[in-house]
Amino acid sequence: MNARQKDLAEFLREYHQWKKRAKQINPSSTGISYDGMPKAPVPKEPNGQLDAHARAVNECWKRKKVINNLRDVGDQYAMLADILDWRYLHEYSTRKTQRLILEKYYWDMSDKTLRNKQKEALDEGLEIIPLLWLEEWQPLEK
Numbered sequence: 001m002n003a004r005q006k007d008l009a010e011f012l013r014e015y016h017q018w019k020k021r022a023k024q025i026n027p028s029s030t031g032i033s034y035d036g037m038p039k040a041p042v043p044k045e046p047n048g049q050l051d052a053h054a055r056a057v058n059e060c061w062k063r064k065k066v067i068n069n070l071r072d073v074g075d076q077y078a079m080l081a082d083i084l085d086w087r088y089l090h091e092y093s094t095r096k097t098q099r100l101i102l103e104k105y106y107w108d109m110s111d112k113t114l115r116n117k118q119k120e121a122l123d124e125g126l127e128i129i130p131l132l133w134l135e136e137w138q139p140l141e142k
Contacts (some may be wrong), residue, residue: 005122007134008066012088012125015063022056025049062133069128070121078103079105080121087118104126 015046026049059100069088071081079101086092086100094114101109126134 001119004126005119008122008125008129009088011137012063012066012084015060015089016066016091017054017061017140022053022060025053025056033068065115066125066129070125073128077124080124083118083121084125
């Protein structure tokens, strides 16, 4: 894999981390009540929570959008989009991905062929993804 393919693969792999963050952050849009009664501690910055939640949801959407755009290009790209979806968004193993390809496309694919198709899918994904997304992207800290 070349450097750009690795970048796209890492970009797609971060889907689950962003999804966890979106679930972790509770976007509270309620304001502070000033009725004189004691209240539980208020989150430090409600707007910050809303912004962080919106960013996490947007990052998940970007990763799905790359795959859906590839699928929308044409029928010949549907399998490539499925490979990216299963390998990166669903984090399926190569064996499970091969089984799913067999079930959906009736193709008993070898390990080497799957690796080649995965590289081809990443190349096609690089042509589909808006350039700004990868240029602005910084890998998440683990």
